[in-house]
Every structure is written in C-alpha cells, then in structure tokens.
Amino acid sequence: MTAVTTDSPEAYEAVFDAAVAADERIEPRDWMPDAYRATLVRQIAQHAHSEIIGMQPEANWITRAPSLRRKAILMAKVQDEAGHGLYLYSAAETLGTGRDELLDKLHTGRQKYSSIFNYPTLTWADVGAIGWLVDGAAITNQVPLCRCSYGPYARAMVRICKEESFHQRQGYEALLALSNGTPAQHAMAQDAVDRWWWPSLMMFGPPDDESAHSAQSMAWKIKRHSNDELRQRFVDICVPQAESLGLTLPDPDLRWNEERGHYDFGVIDWEEFRQVLKGNGPCNEQRITQRRRAHEEGAWVREAAAAYAAKHATNGTHSKTGTTGENGTTGENGEATA
C-alpha cells in the first residue's frame, strides 16, 4: 500500500479491486471502500447477534433435556454458540466497531439477527429439528463464507463451520432417535419438522430479485452464491435426509425435477417472513427482552470487574481472567496478521 499516494483515492480503490479480483484476502489494515466496511460490519454483527439470540430457543430445553447425555450435548452446543458470538464480535471489531456499540444496536433494534430465532421451541424434538434444519441451513450459507474476501471473517467461519457441522449431525441423530422411538416420540419429531421447515428455508433471505445487498456483496466476494442458489442446494440436501429419517417435509409441491436436476418446492410465505423481520414474529419481543434484561441485570457485574481492574492496574496486579467484555477478546481470527 505504500506505493499509493494519499491524494489518489482512485489508486487505493484500484489496489482493492485488484486484490478482490485476484481472490486475495482483505485484512484489517488494508484500505477498503467505506461501503465495503459498512456492509461487513452489518453482516458480521448480525451474524454475531444471531449466535447469541440463537442460544435462547435451545437453552429453553437445557433444564428439561430427557437424558444426561442429551443434556450434555445441548449444553456444549449452547456454549459453542456463545463462543461463536465471541469470534464474530472480534472479527467485527477489526473493522473498527466495538462490541459494546454492536450490542447496543442489537438491544435497541437497530441491528437485526436471524429471523429463525423468533420461533418458539415447543417440544424436545424442536432441539433436534433446529440442529438438523437450522444448523444445516446455516452451514449451507456459511461454508462459502470461509472463502469470503475479508480475512478475519473468513477465518472465523472456518472455525465456526467445523463446530456447526458437528451440531448438525447431533441434531440429525437426536431426531433419528425420536423418529425410531415410540409413536409419541415419532409424532413429536414430525411435528417439529413441520414447524421448522419453512422458517429454515427463509433463513436464506428474500428471493434474488428482491435482495437489496446481494449484487454488491457478490461483486465484493463477500457472498459467493445467491440466496436462491443456496436455498435450492439446501432443499436438495434435505429431501433424502428426511427420507432416511423416516419423516416427511410439509410441502405438497416438493418433487424431483428431472430436467433441472433439482427438487422443485412450493412457494414460501414471504408475508410471514416480512412480518417476522418487522418484529411481529412469535418470539421477537421475548427474545430481545431477555437479551436486554441479561445485559441490564449484569451491568453491576461488569462495573465491578472494571472497578476491580482499575484498582489493581495501578499497583501492578494483573487479573489473569480479566475478560469483562470491555475490550472483547482478540482471538486468532481477530488479529490483523496472517
């Protein structure tokens, strides 16, 4: 970058464009267009928020998990989600926005999280359905992000996708146990799949002709495939999996299309999608209220940690677990190297 003179923004832009075109990674210290930075902050923050809001529907079942093994798996999963939130906030922080600011935007509704987490977990089988379908959709979306043009985000996604794939298999396996269990368990599994199928398809976002950010994100190689492409890929993967689970998908129009080499599927209820995005889903209010409450009720704890750190910074005592969230954690994905 030193070869570029400061009075030539076009030159900076040319270097950036060339790097993107050559599939090179953009790193935190590199020049980047303001709009690229803003898009990434929005997307990574939304992704981080989804991880932490996404803890709620599953944590709802930790205290009621039906066996100790399932309880351990679920706890580990929710713990991983908190960890994913941490990686992602760190990645967002490399773009110059602090975690506190992002959380504030979440709490005040100025930044969003994935629409899927506004649906309730009504039975134990929902935990399995979330693992299979919701994590499955997330992986379909996120694997291409491992090649995203922004280095810290791409590296966070590599780690996250590994763990997500593991959760997805566990979700599938939990659902399989139910499907092969008693009639009541089988019915519970089918009911959960019936309720989670369409919301999972909505996770890929609006159809291509209505997707506001898609074209630019693809040009910048933040996104690699369109919403509809990824959605189709997901449906194609799920149909045979549903068959081997012994469960049906709630779509009368779902059938193999020999000509296209893909499954055709029914029309998504986009009005429902818009309502959920607008805050009118079944759990929007509950999710954000719980998040805000946790944050507000934890304020005295964060203040105590900060006060303690300040007192002990002056006399050279260093608290070795001083992770109070004020500075975030700079994990390997959050560093400007590599």
Add this chain to the structure above:
Amino acid sequence: MVLSHRLGEWAGHAPVLEEEVALANIALDLLGQARVLLSLVGDEDELAFLREERAFRNVQLVEQPNGDFAHTIARQLYFSTYQRLLYGRLSADGGHGDLTGLAAKAVKEVAYHQDHAEQWTLRLGDGTPESHERMQRACEALWRFTGELFQPVEGVDVDWRELESDWLASVSAVLERATLSLPEGPRNTAWSAGAGRQGVHTESFGRMLAEMQHLHRSHPGASW
C-alpha cells in the same frame, strides 16, 4: 448433577458473553463427573430422572437457587473449594477404587472452577460498593449450608475435620483478599446437618426436579 443443572439455568442470562462460556463449561464438567459417579452405581438416567426428591443425596448447598450473579459465585466458591480439597485427597492416596480415577480427572477441572470463583469473588468483593454489598450478602446467605459439606460420607475415607479446617482457611483467605468479612452465623441450621445426604432437602429442590424430570417421566421406557 444438581449444581450442573443450576448452572445450566444461566444459559442465555449471563452478565457477559465470556461468562456464558465459563458457566456452561463448569456445568459441563460437573455433569461429566456426575455421569461417571452415577454410572458407578447404576443407570445414570434412571438415577437422575426417576428418583423422588427424598432419594436424592446431594448436599443442600448445590440445590440453592442461582439468585444473582454474586449468589452463584458464592455457591461456586464454597463448593469448588470443597471439591478441590476432597478430590485432591482422593486422587493422592489412591485407595478409593473407582473414585480415585474420577478424582484424578476431576481435580483438574475443579481447580479451574475454584480459580474462576475466586477471581470473581475478588472482583465483586473489591469492585464497586454495590458489588461488595451483594457479594457479602451472598456469602452470608449461603453460609448456613456449608457445614453439611463436612459430614462424613460412608465409603469415603478422608479426614473430614482436616478437610473442613483446610476449607475454612482457604475460603477465609479469599474473602479477606476480596475485602469481605467471614460470615459469623452458624454453618448448619437447626436440623439440616447432613440433611441432604439423608434425602432431606430445601423447598426449591422439588420444583427443580419437577422441571428436570418432567419430559423423561412423560415417556416411560422411551430412549432418547
């Protein structure tokens, strides 16, 4: 198992994201230890989900509700310190059969739990006036459940008196560093000495079990 369940209730409610990770991590370690212990005696799920309240042998300390973060930390400080001292002894002298192996693995985990609880006791005790007040109140509220930890347990051959005095020394030192005073009240209530070990619990425990066991009990004989 009971303390793990209580910590699991924090998921999604912790004051900071790092504590979501830490509390879940501790809960998972404890659940892992519980599963090994229960499996030594019988079927882990049968023991966890099909016993009635009066058949549970946990100490009353671990069934205490989470309260605020200070209560959770005080409970953890008291219990992790006890576990670390107990497992340290069990793993060191090697004469406890299956328990020795469990203790050898668990002692590393509970050392981390104790460190975590100590760090937070220091931060809360020596943080702001509000956090100091809350931490002091929490330490006092749970104090009366600490005597039970040192009631001799059949088949566990350790010097309980020595364990107790080591525990008191360790907890006192941490509270002092945290600018907190050692609670003065009794460490047992009128008829609670050893009560949890005899299946006599506090009122909130039944409700906790109702929630924990409901699904499992609703599907008799099902596997998950």
